Amino acid sequence: MTDLSVLTHALLNAAKAAGATQADAIAVDGRAVSIDVREGRLEQAERAEGVEIGLRVLIDGRQACVSASDISQRTMDEMAQRAVAMARETPPDPYLGLADPSQLAQNWDLDALELSDASPEPSAEALEHDARVAESAALGVQGVQQVQSASASYSSRRLHIAASNGFEGGYGRTSRSTAAVAIAGEGLEMERDWAAESCTYQADLPDAASIGVLAGQRAVERKGAQQPPTGAYPVLYDERIAAGLISHLISATNGASIARGASWARALLGEQVLPNGLTITEDPHRPRISGSRPFDAEGLPTARRTIVENGVLMGWTLDLATARKLGLQSTGSAARGTSSPPSPGMSNIALTQGDNTREALLREMGTGLWITSMIGSSINPTTGDYSRGAAGFWVENGEIAYPVNECTVAGNLIEMLRSVIPANDGRAYSSHVIPSLLVEGLTLAGK
Known part of the structure; x- marks a missing residue:
């Protein structure tokens, strides 16, 4: 697993070496899986994962931001040099600047916020199952002609921020969701409606069948x-x-x-x-x-x-x-x-x-x-x-x-x-x- 703290500190060091008087850096490590089904078949499966980094430099009330998805030291050095060059060309703003160290957050309790679900990441098969169940439930509602889409997804994201004023902190976040869009009626009298739920913890997500049924009922109610x-x-x-x-x-x-x-x-x-x-x-x-x-x-x-x-x-x-x-x-x-x-x-x-x-x-x-x-x-x-x-x-x-x-x-x-x-x-x-x-x-x- 990538150490995001190391990346943000490397960006700050590069910014200082390039001539920035103040800087803050952000690193984000995320992965997401999304499954769509239609007519009982898998229509689309997507998985995305990667690390993105961003750097903001400030010089005498001037600022510039740059970002990249390459985390090599060479790229970070080039980012810092480019950001400093850009900042020197921008007009000054007397209101820009990092927080005074006395203003910074301290001693937060991540456990109390429960932002990240520790249960295992769902498999693509599990997500496909939820999407199929939602679609089937919607089609089971009398009057539903078709389901435009049924999907299930999961994402996990870690974020870390560091700044030259001494601030440093990070946290993770997860999300699990299910959605369905149902269509009732035919021809020019088609009507559609949807239902969707998204939760931080997978255990809190309503079951896929109830989401599909609700989408179907809503679509049928709109007929005529x-x-x-x-x-x-x-x-x-x-x-x-x-x-x-x-x-x-x-x-x-x-x-x-x-x-x-x-x-x-x-x-x-x-x-x-x-x-x-x-x-x-x-x-x-x-x-x-x-x-x-x-x-x-x-x-x-x-x-x-x-x-x-x-x-x-x-x-x-x-x-x-x-x-x-x-x-x-x-x-x-x-x-x-x-x-x-x-x-x-x-x-x-x-x-x-x-x-x-x-x-x-x-x-x-x-x-x-x-x-x-x-x-x-x-x-x-x-x-x-x-x-x-x-x-x-x-x-x-x-x-x-x-x-x-x-x-x-x-x-x-x-x-x-x-x-x-x-x-x-x-x-x-x-x-x-x-x-x-x-x-x-x-x-x-x-x-």
């Missing part, structure tokens, strides 16, 4: 879809897609957008952005959850924080550079890849759960649209104007009347988010625990 009426109606975002609505708020509070003045939320700090009583928290320390991590990409400690409290926006998501530019402190939210510098990123998000079930919200909605899938997106990042294609079910008098497709919902995110009513169906094992959300008064464009 038609356009809804045009007008202003309440809309219920299903739990499967509700996280997308909240993600627009999360994106708007990203420090990079705020620093550029390119966010519709730039003037909303301390203002009401959700109804009173609703809170959004970020918790990067939830065990067995995909977004958890002990430290960020700049070596700062991660911690639970409140983004929205009782409907009021409490702060931005910041890395070191954006925090310095805004005169604030980093929230320990830096994320990066091997070929890119740090930027603000989010981990595990949870929204306050409501008191009612999704079915109760449908009854409360009366007449409107229950959205279960969305396509396309037109979001104005500076005004919050919102327009997306949608499909789902038309609801009349609190009861499902017929499936819906080929429609558009539109509104303004500032107004939409201030009116949301949450259900109580957020999945506790998801990285984003967001329940179904009822939104009043959106504009529907249908028939």
Whole structure:
């Protein structure tokens, strides 16, 4: 097994020899296996594995990043020389720089986070079996004509970061998933839907048959879809897609957008952005959850924080550079890849759960649209104007009347988010625990 610590230190030494005043390095060792089946036969099998390295150098407020998949010393020396040459040609930014050593994370507990499953890697045969079971279960649902795809996958990834300010740390992460896409109907009246689950620990993954059955049932329920009426109606975002609505708020509070003045939320700090009583928290320390991590990409400690409290926006998501530019402190939210510098990123998000079930919200909605899938997106990042294609079910008098497709919902995110009513169906094992959300008064464009 490759010693990632040795690689990062070799990169730092090469950067120093090339003339960098500060540097940080990242090394990632990953492997992934994915199996797809179709019509009872193996359609595709992929396996990828390898080590990638990345180096960021800083010289007098100038920075450059380089990456490679060759881990020879010659390559690392060339990377450092190229990065230093690139950095010297870039314009200076007074906000760039590594963390002060006093800011760095120390004494984290990886065992408590349970990021990596120690059970054996599944064989390709085991993954193929899960994919076949999911496909067979979907085909077993009356009304399903075919299964577009059924797949199972596994990945394992180790990451290590080191920097010239003295920080060093790493961790591993695993993932196991199963998915199926089923099709019901024929010809121009075909409808499809999907189901998928992904977990850090293989033992936590729902069985493949239940995933296939759910995909099949969802597809059959969509048979006979038609356009809804045009007008202003309440809309219920299903739990499967509700996280997308909240993600627009999360994106708007990203420090990079705020620093550029390119966010519709730039003037909303301390203002009401959700109804009173609703809170959004970020918790990067939830065990067995995909977004958890002990430290960020700049070596700062991660911690639970409140983004929205009782409907009021409490702060931005910041890395070191954006925090310095805004005169604030980093929230320990830096994320990066091997070929890119740090930027603000989010981990595990949870929204306050409501008191009612999704079915109760449908009854409360009366007449409107229950959205279960969305396509396309037109979001104005500076005004919050919102327009997306949608499909789902038309609801009349609190009861499902017929499936819906080929429609558009539109509104303004500032107004939409201030009116949301949450259900109580957020999945506790998801990285984003967001329940179904009822939104009043959106504009529907249908028939």
